[in-house]
Amino acid sequence: MDSLALTAVLAAIVTWCVLAGRLQPAGLTAPIVFVACGWVFADVFGLFDLEVEPELVKLVAEVTLVWILFADASRVRLRQFRRDLNTYVRLLGVGLPLTIALGAGAAMIVIGFDPWAALLVGAALAPTDAALGAPVMSNPHVPARVRRALNVESGLNDGIATPIVLVAIAGVATAEGVLGVESPGGAVLSLLVGLVAGIVIGGVGGTVSRLAGKRGWLSEELAGPAVLALALLAYTAALLVDGNGFVAAFVAGLVFGNTAGSSGEKEVYFVDQSGDVASMISWLVFGALAVPVIQDQWSWTVLLYAVLSLTVVRMLPVAIALLGAGFDRFSVVFIGWFGPRGLASVIFALIVLEDLHAVGTEVVAVISLTVLLSVLAHGLAAVPAANRYVSAGRPTDASPEPDQASGRAAG
Numbered sequence: 001m002d003s004l005a006l007t008a009v010l011a012a013i014v015t016w017c018v019l020a021g022r023l024q025p026a027g028l029t030a031p032i033v034f035v036a037c038g039w040v041f042a043d044v045f046g047l048f049d050l051e052v053e054p055e056l057v058k059l060v061a062e063v064t065l066v067w068i069l070f071a072d073a074s075r076v077r078l079r080q081f082r083r084d085l086n087t088y089v090r091l092l093g094v095g096l097p098l099t100i101a102l103g104a105g106a107a108m109i110v111i112g113f114d115p116w117a118a119l120l121v122g123a124a125l126a127p128t129d130a131a132l133g134a135p136v137m138s139n140p141h142v143p144a145r146v147r148r149a150l151n152v153e154s155g156l157n158d159g160i161a162t163p164i165v166l167v168a169i170a171g172v173a174t175a176e177g178v179l180g181v182e183s184p185g186g187a188v189l190s191l192l193v194g195l196v197a198g199i200v201i202g203g204v205g206g207t208v209s210r211l212a213g214k215r216g217w218l219s220e221e222l223a224g225p226a227v228l229a230l231a232l233l234a235y236t237a238a239l240l241v242d243g244n245g246f247v248a249a250f251v252a253g254l255v256f257g258n259t260a261g262s263s264g265e266k267e268v269y270f271v272d273q274s275g276d277v278a279s280m281i282s283w284l285v286f287g288a289l290a291v292p293v294i295q296d297q298w299s300w301t302v303l304l305y306a307v308l309s310l311t312v313v314r315m316l317p318v319a320i321a322l323l324g325a326g327f328d329r330f331s332v333v334f335i336g337w338f339g340p341r342g343l344a345s346v347i348f349a350l351i352v353l354e355d356l357h358a359v360g361t362e363v364v365a366v367i368s369l370t371v372l373l374s375v376l377a378h379g380l381a382a383v384p385a386a387n388r389y390v391s392a393g394r395p396t397d398a399s400p401e402p403d404q405a406s407g408r409a410a411g
Contacts, residue, residue: 005041005048012037013280029379030276031283031342035372038287048288057285061350062245063232064282067275068343069162069250070231072155074257074268084148090321091153091335096160098317099126106313107366110305116171117363123165124349124367125309127158129342136338139386146331150338158344159250163191165348166244169355176359193243198251201234205252206259209267224270230256231271279343286346289353290368297365306370310377314339334385340378341371 016023016033023033041047103122107113113121128150136142136150170187172178209226212218231249238248257268315336322332349367352360 002048008041008045008047009281009284012284013277016280025383029375030280031375032379034280034283035287035291035375038284038289039291040287041284042288043292057289057350058354060278060281060285061347061354062235064275064278065162065246065344065347065351066231066235066249067228067271067278068347069159069246070234070253070256071268071271071275073159073250073253074271075155076152076254076257078258084145084152087145087149087322087325088152088156090325091149091318092156092160095153095317095321096126096157098320099314100161100164102317103309103313106305106308110308111301111362111366113363114175116168116175120165120168120172120352121305121363121366122313123161123168124345124352124363125313125341125370127161127341127344128154128339129158129344136382136386139383141389142334142386143331143389146327146335149335153339159247159254161344162246162250163187163244165351166191166246169352172356172359172363176356178356178359187244190242190244191247193241194238194245194247195243195251197238197241197243198234198248199255201230201237201248202252202255203259205230205233206256206261209256210259210261213261223267227256227267228271228274282343282346282350285350286368286371290346290349290364290372293353293361293365294369294372297362298369302362302366302369305366306373309370310341310374330388334388337385338378338382341374345371 012034016030020030042049100119100122103125104115104118105122107118107121108115111118136147139147167184167187170184174184205227209218209223213223231253234248234252235245238245253268260267315333318336318339319332322335327335345367349364349371352367353364356363
């Protein structure tokens with residue numbers, strides 16, 4: 001990437017950060033803006049060609065996913081988790097597996113994918129992203145219980161789906177004879193190694209951080225960068241022992257958040273902010289790479305699947321999972337609809353593109369079109385849908401719960 005392209009990217013980031021407070025109430029979100037920027041920079045002005053820089057694309061994708069997984073998991077406090085445990089178990093233990101299964105089945109029937117490719121699409125599109133529904137997460141008109149459900153679900157489902165996505169990539173690579181990707185059996189073993197590595201590094205990191213803070217050894221100015229490095233350390237250390245770095249980062253974040261004490265929240269905020277910048281770049285890269293792939297692989301069946309993924313594939317499992325959970329019908333529909341596909345799915349698509357090359361282009365097209373539709377539909381519908389709670393006369397909260405809106409939701 002030359003100086004002109006880098007300057008354009010940095011200028012876009014600065015411009016968005018300065019104007020976000022003005023643009024977000026109008027329905028514009030960071031994903032909408034940066035996808036558009038990526039497409040304009042690459043296809044209209046020809047500022048960069050990321051297809052000839054695969055290592056740069058993969059580096060951006062992997063670092064962004066590591067920070068997302070770590071930060072999302074670190075915000076889950078087990079003591080608070082118990083408050084709505086039944087809801088979270090339903091969404092993550094019933095709704096998420098059903099969504100993946102239904103998405104995979106639809107991919108086989110509608111598009112004709114083989115089982116591994118279908119599982120890859122179903123798992124990659126199952127995670128939700130609170131960032132696309134930021135106005136929902138901070139809107140006092142939406143009941144706190146609904147916001148908590150959406151926030152915790154989006155914080156954990158990407159980490160749960162990641163192992164399935166990686167095993168599915170390995171399955172596609174084995175079936176298609178793609179070299180350089182481990183077998184499904186090897187992928188499963190690396191997941192277990194990554195789990196152990198994440199527990200160890202997250203536990204040690206959280207304990208050391210808490211004790212250093214108590215003794216006055218921890219510099220407030222450097223605490224944030226230390227946790228930022230810890231997230232990457234979990235990833236690289238897992239790779240050194242042939243483990244899965246993404247699983248290690250997610251588990252390390254979960255353990256760190258519950259062992260570091262109250263000071264850990266402030267430290268993780270630095271990871272959030274760094275992740276915000278990385279996510280803007282990832283959305284831009286997505287716009288530059290995915291839009292041409294969609295154009296090349298376009299078909300009515302791909303569009304049909306994308307629409308089904310955002311509606312039936314998401315909303316039916318949520319409705320089943322929340323039966324008898326105490327939510328009124330409007331809230332069940334609301335939670336089902338606000339399952340926007342976002343950054344995790346984008347990162348998965350970029351990894352597929354770099355690992356599977358031409359073999360994965362149709363899979364990437366399906367994921368990309370679904371995310372693109374989600375960026376527009378969920379980004380623009382967030383404010384009107386949240387305000388429906390008032391117009392429908394349903395009980396709301398006087399103010400948002402500040403601890404529930406994630407850092408990425410603010411971006």
